[in-house]
Amino acid sequence: MRNFIHILFAALLITGLGFLAFITVPVQRTEPQTALADDWRPEEGQGEYAMRLADCAACHTAPDGELFAGNRPIESPLGTIYSSNITPDEATGIGGWSLDDFRAALYDGVRPDGTHLYPAMPYENYRKLTEEDIRALYHYFMEELEPVENRTLQSDLSFPFDQRWGLRAWKWVALGDPGFVADTDDPVLARGEYLVEGPGHCGACHTPRNNLMAEAALETPDEAFLSGGEIDGWTAPPLRGPDSAIRGWSAQDMAAILATGRNAHAAINGEMQLVVRDSTQFMNDEDLQALAAYLVNLNDGSTAPDRAEETETEALLVSADPDMPLGPRLYLDNCNACHFADGRGADEVFPELDGSSLVTAQSPTGLISMILTGSELPSTAERPSSLRMPGFGDRLSDEEVAELASFVRSAWNNGAQPVTPAQVAELRGDAEAKRD
Amino acid sequence: MTPKFLQSSRRGFLGGTAAAAALTTLAVPARAQVEVVPLDRYQPDYLTAGEWAFVMAACARIIPSDGDGPGAIEARVPVFIDRQLAGDFGAAADLYMEGPFNPGSDAYLGTQTPLTPARIYRDGIAAVDQWCTDNLGSPLAELEPEDQDTVLRALSSGDLNLGDELREFWALLVQNTKEGYFADPRYGGNHGMQSWIYIGFPGARANYLEWIGRNEAYPLGPVDIAGERA
Numbered sequence: 001m002r003n004f005i006h007i008l009f010a011a012l013l014i015t016g017l018g019f020l021a022f023i024t025v026p027v028q029r030t031e032p033q034t035a036l037a038d039d040w041r042p043e044e045g046q047g048e049y050a051m052r053l054a055d056c057a058a059c060h061t062a063p064d065g066e067l068f069a070g071n072r073p074i075e076s077p078l079g080t081i082y083s084s085n086i087t088p089d090e091a092t093g094i095g096g097w098s099l100d101d102f103r104a105a106l107y108d109g110v111r112p113d114g115t116h117l118y119p120a121m122p123y124e125n126y127r128k129l130t131e132e133d134i135r136a137l138y139h140y141f142m143e144e145l146e147p148v149e150n151r152t153l154q155s156d157l158s159f160p161f162d163q164r165w166g167l168r169a170w171k172w173v174a175l176g177d178p179g180f181v182a183d184t185d186d187p188v189l190a191r192g193e194y195l196v197e198g199p200g201h202c203g204a205c206h207t208p209r210n211n212l213m214a215e216a217a218l219e220t221p222d223e224a225f226l227s228g229g230e231i232d233g234w235t236a237p238p239l240r241g242p243d244s245a246i247r248g249w250s251a252q253d254m255a256a257i258l259a260t261g262r263n264a265h266a267a268i269n270g271e272m273q274l275v276v277r278d279s280t281q282f283m284n285d286e287d288l289q290a291l292a293a294y295l296v297n298l299n300d301g302s303t304a305p306d307r308a309e310e311t312e313t314e315a316l317l318v319s320a321d322p323d324m325p326l327g328p329r330l331y332l333d334n335c336n337a338c339h340f341a342d343g344r345g346a347d348e349v350f351p352e353l354d355g356s357s358l359v360t361a362q363s364p365t366g367l368i369s370m371i372l373t374g375s376e377l378p379s380t381a382e383r384p385s386s387l388r389m390p391g392f393g394d395r396l397s398d399e400e401v402a403e404l405a406s407f408v409r410s411a412w413n414n415g416a417q418p419v420t421p422a423q424v425a426e427l428r429g430d431a432e433a434k435r436d
Numbered sequence: 437m438t439p440k441f442l443q444s445s446r447r448g449f450l451g452g453t454a455a456a457a458a459l460t461t462l463a464v465p466a467r468a469q470v471e472v473v474p475l476d477r478y479q480p481d482y483l484t485a486g487e488w489a490f491v492m493a494a495c496a497r498i499i500p501s502d503g504d505g506p507g508a509i510e511a512r513v514p515v516f517i518d519r520q521l522a523g524d525f526g527a528a529a530d531l532y533m534e535g536p537f538n539p540g541s542d543a544y545l546g547t548q549t550p551l552t553p554a555r556i557y558r559d560g561i562a563a564v565d566q567w568c569t570d571n572l573g574s575p576l577a578e579l580e581p582e583d584q585d586t587v588l589r590a591l592s593s594g595d596l597n598l599g600d601e602l603r604e605f606w607a608l609l610v611q612n613t614k615e616g617y618f619a620d621p622r623y624g625g626n627h628g629m630q631s632w633i634y635i636g637f638p639g640a641r642a643n644y645l646e647w648i649g650r651n652e653a654y655p656l657g658p659v660d661i662a663g664e665r666a
Contacts, residue, residue, distance in 0.1 A: 318646045320655045333659040337643035395663035 023165045026114050029100065030107040033179035034131040042132075047140030050133045053199035053287070054126065055279035059083045068141070069093075069150040074120045075232055077213070079157035081120045089147035102138045107178055109171060116167035118155065119174065124215050128180040128198035174214035183220045192294025193220055195287060200279070205229050205236035205271065226298065234270040234366040237357035240298045245357030248304025254292035258283065260348070260383035267351040267387070269358055269375050270366060277378035305413075307355060313411040317341040327407025330400055334392055335408070343412045349387060354412035364405055364419045368427045371401050393431065398424040472627070478515060481522035482554060489577035490561045491517055491609075497584050498613045505634035508613055516616030516625030517557075526554030539600035549601045553608060560605030563598045564591060620661045629666040632658040639666075 042050075051057070060083045062071040070085035070093075088095040094102070101112040109123035110116055117123065129137075160166060180198055182190035196202045197219060206226045207215045217224035228238030237245030246254065249265065256263035258280040261273065268276055283291070316328055318341050324332075335353075339345045343354035353359050358366045374391035377383075396404065398421040406418035473479075480488045491514045501507030508514070520526060537550040551559065564587065565575040572583055579587070590596035591606045598605055616625030618632075620640065626632065632639050639658030647654050657666045 320644065320647065322655050322657075332656070333641050333663065333665065337641065340643070341646060392663075395661075400663075 022168060027104075027108055027110050027116075027168065029104040029110070030127070030178045032103065032131045032134075036131050036135060040132075040135060042136040042139045047136040047138075047144055049282070049284075050136040050199065051140050052279050052282040053133070053195060054129075054137065055200070055275055056086065056137075057278040058274040059120070060086050066148045066150065068145060069148040070152040071150065073153075076118075076120060076157075078161040079155065081118050081155040081157070082153040083120075085148065085150050085152050086141055087145050087148040087150075088142050089149050092149050092151045093147055094141065095147055097142075099135070099138050102141075103134050106134060106137075108175075109167070116164040116171070118157075118164070118167070119170070119214070122201040122204040124174055124176070124218060125198060125201035125203055127175060127178045128194070128218075130180065130194075130198075133199060170212060170214070173212055176218045188290050188293050189297055191287065191290035192292070192297075195283075195291050196220075196226070196294060200291075202226060202239075203229075205231045206239050220298070230363070231271050233363070234369070235357070235361035235363050236271075237361065239295065244299050244302075246295060247299050247302050249296070249299075251289070251292040251296050254295045255288045256348070258291060259288055260380045261377045262348045262351075262383060262387070264347040265352050266356065266358075267375075267377055269370060273375075273378050276380065281378070281380040281382070305355065307413040311342075311354075311412045314342050325403075325407075326400070327403045328411075330396065330404040331407055331411070334395065334404065338389075343408075348383070353408050354414060356414075359408050360414050360416040362416075364409065364416075364423060365427065367405050367409070368401060368419060368424050369431070371396070371405060372424070372428055373431050393428060398422075398428065472512075475509065475512065475514065478518075480518045482526060483518050483521065483557075486565070486575065486577075487558065487561045488514065488518070490565060490575065491557075493577040493579075493584055494588065494609055495613050495616075497581065497588055498610060499617055506630040508617055510627065511617050511625055511630050512627040513613050513616035513625045516619065516623050517612050519624045520612060520616075521554045521557055526552060526557075528552040528554075539603070543603075547604060549604060551601055556602055556605050556608060560598055560602045560609075563602060564596070564605075567596060621664070622661055629658045629660055629664075633666060 057067060059072055059074060060068045060070050062069070062073075062083075065071055066087075068086050070083045072083045074081045074083060085093040087093040090096050094105075097105075097112060104110050104112075105117060105121070106123055106126040106129060108127075109119065109121060155162075180194050182193055184190050184193065203215050203218060203225055206229050207217055208224060208227060208229045210216045216222075217227075219225060223241065226239040227241055228243070229236045237243075239246055245266075249263070253263045253265060257266060257268060258276065260281065261268045261276040280288075280291075313328070316324055317332055317336060320332065338350040339353050340350075343352060345352050351358075358370065361367065370389070372391055372393035374389045376386050376388040379386040392401070401424040402419045402421040405424070408414065409416035409418065475492065478488075483491060492509070495508035495513045495517070499508035499511075499513070501509055524530060531547070531552075533550070533552070535550065537548055538545075539549045541548050549556065568574065568576045568579060568587055572579055572587070576584055576587060587596065588606075591598075592610075597603075616623070619625055621627060621629060629639060631637075636654065637658060638644055638654060638656065640661045641656070641659045644654055659665050
């Protein structure tokens with residue numbers, strides 16, 4: 001009996017010590033993946049360009065705040081996370097961070113003091129950054145940027161998710177190998193692959209999350225990678241496979257939407273607007289072409305889904321029959337002027353609704369939000385006009401929005417499930433709460 | 437990759453303002469039919485009782501009710517005018533009003549009066565009513581329709597001269613009457629989209645491309661900016 005107590009005591013002690021070590025022993029930081037000379041310097045503009053590729057601005061700048069001074073609220077299913085100040089301010093930013101500190105944040109998701117960063121910071125993806133890009137980013141944030149004093153808010157997560165030490169175990173499961181290895185011999189495709197998997201962190205939204213809320217796949221060969229995810233309730237459409245939102249798009253279509261937010265088929269919406277506004281529109285032609293080639297290749301040259309040219313929907317709308325059901329009638333009264341009876345809109349101005357990934361997404365959140373509050377394209381150097389769709393929330397009741405959304409989800413060649421007024425009411429409430 | 441379809445700035449403007457409005461006033465959809473106050477019980481925002489009677493009478497002669505379509509009164513044009521005068525239009529909020537003013541200058545030089553539209557109505561109505569009282573025994577609103585027409589004709593021809601500062605009064609009155617007749621109902625006139633129905637305008641639906649060139653009537657009634665159908 002005494003033996004048993006001894007053993008139990010010893011076991012508890014070991015577990016306790018292990019636990020303590022788990023919490024307190026510093027994380028082993030990942031080494032640089034390439035040895036660069038100490039006096040390596042980025043070329044003029046290289047640092048800023050790397051910042052654009054990694055789209056640091058979108059999250060690290062508050063809606064009306066100073067660039068990179070943090071405090072943008074990022075809604076997660078577990079609570080609100082506030083982005084940090086990444087200007088070189090000593091007291092409130094990352095001033096004083098060494099290159100190794102900086103790399104550890106990008107690769108291992110830890111601060112210099114060992115605190116684990118929430119994976120809202122996409123270090124799952126940044127782990128693939130080249131040492132050149134890390135050094136360029138470091139140079140940009142430390143030497144090219146002015147410090148801004150701005151203390152950021154404490155993230156507001158509920159127990160147990162506010163216990164950051166737990167992230168250590170999460171990282172064992174979630175993180176892949178550091179560094180980037182291309183899945184192709186083609187240098188153009190490899191560049192595109194790097195941009196997507198690494199700095200562009202496209203998978204953070206476009207790849208589904210697993211049970212642990214980690215990206216289900218981090219690399220191109222895995223078919224789960226870029227197979228569609230969700231961001232803030234909106235669907236980040238699949239970029240590959242049979243439901244790919246970009247199936248059949250040409251390389252020009254791909255490049256156009258990344259550079260200008262619009263192309264012959266679609267207009268970007270939701271969070272993707274920030275991506276185009278702060279990141280992809282600044283890509284040079286070479287990178288745009290590489291990205292476009294990668295995306296075309298990812299869709300394996302598959303052609304656009306077959307769509308009937310002449311549809312019952314179009315015939316009904318063109319008939320202007322006063323006895324038509326409420327759904328198509330609301331479409332005629334509210335949408336038809338721009339999106340037209342054939343649901344094909346107009347190139348680079350009015351997105352197509354027939355076959356639109358926003359319209360037919362499994363979750364109607366994006367579509368309902370779009371009808372209620374509208375949307376505005378970012379102004380880009382190549383297409384400066386920030387085209388706007390007005391919101392129809394003040395014009396249509398919940399029942400009418402539901403009728404209209406249900407109609408467009410099943411119109412032309414679309415075949416998505418209907419929407420209920422309750423779903424509309426909930427999103428209308430959210431939109432109002434956000435505004436107040 | 438040239439866009440097939442370059443939008444006119446007007447649509448952009450309408451969309452823009454609608455979006456801005458949507459962002460600020462998402463609140464309750466304006467579906468509920470607001471009870472419409474009959475014109476004889478309407479409480480004007482800007483016009484005095486006498487001025488209201490003048491505008492009612494003048495509008496009723498400019499677009500009379502006994503023609504083919506609705507008259508200015510059925511379309512509630514006086515409400516439109518009163519609300520415009522009470523707002524930015526009446527206050528000349530969008531006009532350059534710093535002078536120098538030279539009201540007597542050539543009409544081709546545009547408006548040169550120091551008075552706001554609201555003031556032009558106030559002084560113009562007072563001057564015309566004074567003239568009517570002096571010459572015909574009562575204010576315009578109390579005259580027989582034939583006499584009202586005579587006065588308005590004199591005003592339009594310039595025979596009834598109100599002076600340089602008020603010389604735009606008649607043009608404003610006619611212009612605002614037309615605007616109130618055809619503008620979207622949200623501004624108080626074109627009640628029930630009656631003028632749109634009358635001329636076959638589909639309203640804020642703005643697209644019936646497939647019907648252009650077809651020699652038959654477009655079957656659907658108009659829609660206004662608030663989404664109401666008529």
